[in-house]
Amino acid sequence: MSETVTPRRPVVVAIWLIFAGIVGWWAAFSLTMERFHQLQNPGAAASCDFSVLVQCSANLQSSQGAVFGFPNPIIGLAAWIAPIVVGVALLAGARFARWFWALFWLGFALALTFVFWLIAQSLFVLATLCPWCMVTWSVVIPSFFVVTLHVLREGVIPGARVREVADRLMVWVPLMTIAAFVVVAVLAQVRLNVLAQF
Numbered sequence: 208m209s210e211t212v213t214p215r216r217p218v219v220v221a222i223w224l225i226f227a228g229i230v231g232w233w234a235a236f237s238l239t240m241e242r243f244h245q246l247q248n249p250g251a252a253a254s255c256d257f258s259v260l261v262q263c264s265a266n267l268q269s270s271q272g273a274v275f276g277f278p279n280p281i282i283g284l285a286a287w288i289a290p291i292v293v294g295v296a297l298l299a300g301a302r303f304a305r306w307f308w309a310l311f312w313l314g315f316a317l318a319l320t321f322v323f324w325l326i327a328q329s330l331f332v333l334a335t336l337c338p339w340c341m342v343t344w345s346v347v348i349p350s351f352f353v354v355t356l357h358v359l360r361e362g363v364i365p366g367a368r369v370r371e372v373a374d375r376l377m378v379w380v381p382l383m384t385i386a387a388f389v390v391v392a393v394l395a396q397v398r399l400n401v402l403a404q405f
Contacts, residue, residue, distance in 0.1 A: 224294030227346040234342040235283025242278045255338045266337040271328045308358045319351040330398045349384040
């Protein structure tokens with residue numbers, strides 16, 4: 208009588224997705240509320256306006272803050288629900304098809320592309336650092352790494368070697384994340400001379 212091997216649940220991935228989704232959603236909600244406050248009180252400063260350099264207002268009121276004709280945080284309010292739901296489903300033992308993981312990865316790839324563009328706009332065009340935007344950056348970047356490696360482990364790209372490499376690389380996600388943050392920090396320092404502001 209053969210035994211069936213039950214695939215282990217990706218608990219760490221699931222918990223990260225839930226955590227990142229909650230943090231990202233809260234950042235999007237906070238920015239949305241700030242935008243509503245500004246629309247109701249034109250000229251009022253946002254609660255996250257700490258200085259000329261560190262503020263939300265310049266970003267929210269710019270064309271970059273409403274790329275699709277409505278405030279960018281509204282995208283986050285809708286999009287960050289997905290990783291929360293997927294994380295909870297994984298904890299409950301759900302298994303998803305390859306095509307689902309491919310689409311889920313595509314969503315994070317688009318999110319990362321958008322975040323990189325927003326980082327460039329913040330640093331090189333608006334010359335500001337938006338606190339809630341940076342919270343969003345801080346969860347999108349590692350989430351992309353986690354989802355990419357998990358998708359490869361799930362066999363979206365067939366091959367035992369691909370799965371093995373992805374599995375080994377998963378423990379390096381914190382270091383990859385730190386490296387990405389360092390790149391952003393160096394760019395911010397070079398472009399905005401952040402340290403001189405404190």
